[in-house]
Amino acid sequence: MRQFFADKQTRAKCHIYAMLESYAKKRHISFHTPGHKIGKWDITELSYSDNLACPSGCIAAAERDIAQILGAKKSFILTDGSTCGVFCMLYAAKATGVQTVYLIEPVHISVYNACAALGLTPLFTVDGADAILCTSPDYYGNIADFKALKATGKLLLVDGAHGGHLHYNKELYAGAYADLWVDGVHKSLPALTQGAVVSAKTETLAEKLREAVGIFRTTSPSYPVMASVEYAVKYPRNERLETLVKGYKNDRVRVNEDYTKLLTLFGKNAFQAQKYLENKGVYAEFCDGNNLCFYLSPATKLRDFKKLKTLLKKTFEKYPYEPIKETQRIPAPLVFEENGTEWVALSASENRVCAANCGLFPPCTPLLQKGERITQEKIALLTNAKNVFGLNDGRILVYEE
Numbered sequence: 001m002r003q004f005f006a007d008k009q010t011r012a013k014c015h016i017y018a019m020l021e022s023y024a025k026k027r028h029i030s031f032h033t034p035g036h037k038i039g040k041w042d043i044t045e046l047s048y049s050d051n052l053a054c055p056s057g058c059i060a061a062a063e064r065d066i067a068q069i070l071g072a073k074k075s076f077i078l079t080d081g082s083t084c085g086v087f088c089m090l091y092a093a094k095a096t097g098v099q100t101v102y103l104i105e106p107v108h109i110s111v112y113n114a115c116a117a118l119g120l121t122p123l124f125t126v127d128g129a130d131a132i133l134c135t136s137p138d139y140y141g142n143i144a145d146f147k148a149l150k151a152t153g154k155l156l157l158v159d160g161a162h163g164g165h166l167h168y169n170k171e172l173y174a175g176a177y178a179d180l181w182v183d184g185v186h187k188s189l190p191a192l193t194q195g196a197v198v199s200a201k202t203e204t205l206a207e208k209l210r211e212a213v214g215i216f217r218t219t220s221p222s223y224p225v226m227a228s229v230e231y232a233v234k235y236p237r238n239e240r241l242e243t244l245v246k247g248y249k250n251d252r253v254r255v256n257e258d259y260t261k262l263l264t265l266f267g268k269n270a271f272q273a274q275k276y277l278e279n280k281g282v283y284a285e286f287c288d289g290n291n292l293c294f295y296l297s298p299a300t301k302l303r304d305f306k307k308l309k310t311l312l313k314k315t316f317e318k319y320p321y322e323p324i325k326e327t328q329r330i331p332a333p334l335v336f337e338e339n340g341t342e343w344v345a346l347s348a349s350e351n352r353v354c355a356a357n358c359g360l361f362p363p364c365t366p367l368l369q370k371g372e373r374i375t376q377e378k379i380a381l382l383t384n385a386k387n388v389f390g391l392n393d394g395r396i397l398v399y400e401e
């Protein structure tokens with residue numbers, strides 16, 4: 001466990017970690033869940049361990065500190081990822097009367113799923129929308145134009161799955177502008193996978209959010225994940241790393257406003273470059289068929305970043321940039337929605353109309369949207385990707401014609 005909570009000073013400020021550590025030293029014979037029976041660190045709700053569903057001890061103290069750091073009226077720890085946060089945020093918005101939401105693409109698949117499950121209508125224009133949902137930062141480190149969005153006067157929801165670390169910098173941070181927002185703590189801060197936070201700016205929204213977390217969160221939250229969320233939010237900023245990354249000048253490298261997303265341009269050679277680097281033990285977050293995207297965090301070691309730079313120099317020489325053909329969306333006539341659907345081999349799907357969202361995993365944004373014509377370029381991207389969503393054993397769902 002210590003490996004995941006390596007910074008002593010941060011650890012010392014953490015309520016949940018302190019509880020777990022103190023009881024890990026005591027005699028404990030487990031006749032409770034979980035079934036591994038180790039009885040320490042990964043425990044359940046016991047007389048001393050508080051309860052995420054109705055906290056009054058160390059978890060309540062952690063949530064209070066988190067809300068204060070994030071500038072929220074109320075923050076809720078999530079152990080079910082930002083996906084749960086997105087569902088909670090949209091549920092809370094609906095509970096205030098929202099029916100239509102302007103989705104600013106790119107948005108994660110969980111947003112489409114939550115809209116469908118909650119009966120909210122997604123719109124792709126601000127006209128007629130009751131609320132706005134944007135992703136910030138996006139997968140490439142772009143920050144939303146919060147001031148312009150705020151000026152619309154509409155309820156603002158921000159999916160900050162990739163922006164938990166930005167609370168250090170209020171100019172770029174969702175919580176400085178949003179009414180409801182998610183911090184995907186595990187993606188850009190040193191939390192265990194699935195650690196996230198959902199927050200509300202006002203008392204009224206906080207009450208709706210409380211109702212939402214009661215519905216969407218698991219009733220068996222992981223204590224190590226909860227402890228890691230508190231630890232990660234309290235983890236210090238890494239200004240030396242930020243300066244090094246921002247000072248990295250190379251024609252093939254781009255760093256947008258968010259320094260934790262380092263984009264390297266390879267074009268057609270991106271998948272090969274990824275393989276080359278992986279053979280050397282270096283793993284990027286994802287390859288979109290054009291860029292290889294490396295994700296950093298305040299816990300990235302300076303020496304690892306320097307190694308990456310050295311290795312990238314060689315990789316750029318070995319794999320020059322070869323431009324790819326832009327892949328536009330080609331919407332098909334809506335009439336197809338009346339038709340039945342069938343699974344066909346991806347390789348034989350050119351020109352068919354896709355019947356379900358699918359794409360690369362990550363970033364889990366639809367490369368092909370339901371109702372879109374399938375092109376050879378998109379087939380090639382889905383074929384080359386190591387991980388995808390929405391496909392089934394090399395087959396894609398299309399409308400019958």
Ligand SMILES: Cc1ncc(COP(=O)(O)O)c(C=O)c1O
Nearest residue numbers: 081082083108135159161184364
């Ligand atoms: C923008 C965005 N939102 C939400 C999610 C869902 O996050 P999680 O995987 O933590 O549930 C992701 C995950 O990749 C994401 O990229």
